[in-house]
Amino acid sequence: MLNYLKEADGIPYICRLLYEAYRIQVTWLDAEDNIRLTLPALVEGRPAKPGSKGLLEEIMDVVRSNRISQSTEAHSPLPLVHTTGFLENCLLLRLPADGAHSGGTILLGPSLSAPITEEMAASLLCDYNLPQSQLESWLRYYRSLPVLNRMRWYHAALLLYTLITGQALSVTDLLLASAIPEPAVHPGDGPDLDLSYRRENVWLHHDPMLEREMFRHIASGDKAGLLRAQAAFPEESFGLLSKKSQLRSKKNLAVSSITLATRAAIEGGLFWEIAYTLSDFHIQHIEELKDIPAVDRALNAALCDFADHVRDNRRSKLSRTGALCQNYIFNHLYEELSLSRLAEIAGLNASYLSQLFKKETGLAISDYIQRERIEEAKRLTELPGITLSEIATRLHFNDQSYFTKVFKKYTGKTPRQYRQEKGNLL
Structure with a gap:
């Protein structure tokens, strides 16, 4: 001391x-x-x-x-x-x-x-x-x-x-x-005995290549290939993740599958915030289910959802820098966004980044941000409980008239017309 x-x-x-x-x-x-x-x-x-x-x-x-x-x-x-x-x-x-x-x-x-x-x-x-x-x-x-x-x-x-x-x-x-972890308690001889039993009865876990193939289809946005690979997956090769409850075991397997699917979707170009949000949504839904068939159906729907999102959001033609900027813009769309901040994130000169981004996307960074904010505004107009003026403020449009002008530029309709039309279609 x-x-x-x-x-x-x-x-x-x-x-x-x-x-x-x-x-x-x-x-x-x-x-x-x-x-x-x-x-x-x-x-x-x-x-x-x-x-x-x-x-x-x-x-x-x-x-x-x-x-x-x-x-x-x-x-x-x-x-x-x-x-x-x-x-x-x-x-x-x-x-x-x-x-x-x-x-x-x-x-x-x-x-x-x-x-x-x-x-x-x-x-x-x-x-x-x-x-x-x-x-x-x-x-x-x-x-x-x-x-x-x-x-x-x-x-x-x-x-x-x-x-x-x-x-x-x-x-x-x-x-x-x-970190003073409590050691896992294994009844009898624990995993060694279980491993011997599985090998003796040829009750083996799945080949990792099957798993890799399935998640490769998610990364490429190929739902048809995913469904084929999933259908070929042997049910008996799944592990047992809960000894007390078959339903709990199924839910645990589903959660681990969605976790791997999340990583595969991100590798396939899906914005990580979208991927993690999808993961949260599907896992929360699965946790509420009461029977095994419902868990199986929900897992299939979740994996297909990831594949669909990757297909719709492929960024394969972008460089790592372009994808990094797009991901940052997506995550911070509700904040003030500037070229200087993006240049700092990308580690590049602002002028060079501006040229590179426009070459890859066909849009100036400011135009791309404006377009993405209108896409977000379109999604928000379809939600109840939020006014058009609130949407304009949250997405950093100077005033309601400017928001209306830019919205009409990209959609051909005013925000009010767009909301009314969507409301009639629902």
């Missing part, structure tokens, strides 16, 4: 420093786990769960049951990074005992890696069988917590460790120390 920490105000000083740097709750506990200091003094508390422990007691149980193994050369315990079942992140460091200090713990948190939406909070309450009447109190609690992404959180752990010990620590060392 650093010499100045041997002074009486050393630990409080570090606590104040960390609080001011991250605006996150910092708690100092003595060797008997009694609170010596909390900054700030008043914070929104986690809603009480009947018959359960409070957050602090829960975290201290983690500390007691997860003593980090140290090599004989190590002088100090390493920080413990912990995430609770309610997605709170906490960071703990046990203070080394020496002549001036009897030990103790510094606790940072709780914090969140990302904001918790109302839908997420409701599903967490459902997971833990808590009444939905508590939703508002949980939302208030979540909104009171600071949000630090994982890498910033890890660096807070490194800073705390260095302030306490004066020693350097890498992110890798931190993660290796915090």
Whole structure:
């Protein structure tokens, strides 16, 4: 421990420093786990769960049951990074005992890696069988917590460790120390016995080439080829991913197939945000199904959906730079977009990028952005609950009249005419 920490105000000083740097709750506990200091003094508390422990007691149980193994050369315990079942992140460091200090713990948190939406909070309450009447109190609690992404959180752990010990620590060392996985429990002889049984009875998993062929058709947007490959896939070669439930096993297989299909679609040129959104949609749908035939049908529909989207969105004629720009424009269409920002993303001179993009697409970058915003506006006009003025504002058109002028340029109709026509067709 650093010499100045041997002074009486050393630990409080570090606590104040960390609080001011991250605006996150910092708690100092003595060797008997009694609170010596909390900054700030008043914070929104986690809603009480009947018959359960409070957050602090829960975290201290983690500390007691997860003593980090140290090599004989190590002088100090390493920080413990912990995430609770309610997605709170906490960071703990046990203070080394020496002549001036009897030990103790510094606790940072709780914090969140990302904001918790109302839908997420409701599903967490459902997971833990808590009444939905508590939703508002949980939302208030979540909104009171600071949000630090994982890498910033890890660096807070490194800073705390260095302030306490004066020693350097890498992110890798931190993660290796915090990752204490429980070993998988295998009944009997586990996978070795299962492997022997499969080989003896020629009950083998599928040839990886069959899988590769199926997802190659998705990457090329070939739905017919995909269906042929899928029909040739031997049902008996699928693995068993749940021993307790055939339905759960089927759902797990479907989720893994959709994950591979997502990667194949991205490799085939589909914008990754579209691919991931499709993946989320289909997996959520499959999770709600109640029987195996419905899961099989939903998986077939999902794989065909990926192939169709790749077919409709092939970008094979574009260079890597052109595809990168198009993907960035798609993901950030609701933000201000500039040639200078795209040049920065592509790592090219703005003038050269402008020439390259127009050569590949036939459009100036500004015209391409304008066209894509109108395509997005067309999709939004078909949705209920959003006005035309809101669409214009969200897509960064200066005013309603300019939006109408540009919309008519690309569609031949005003936004109002387009919405009315679509409404009549529905």
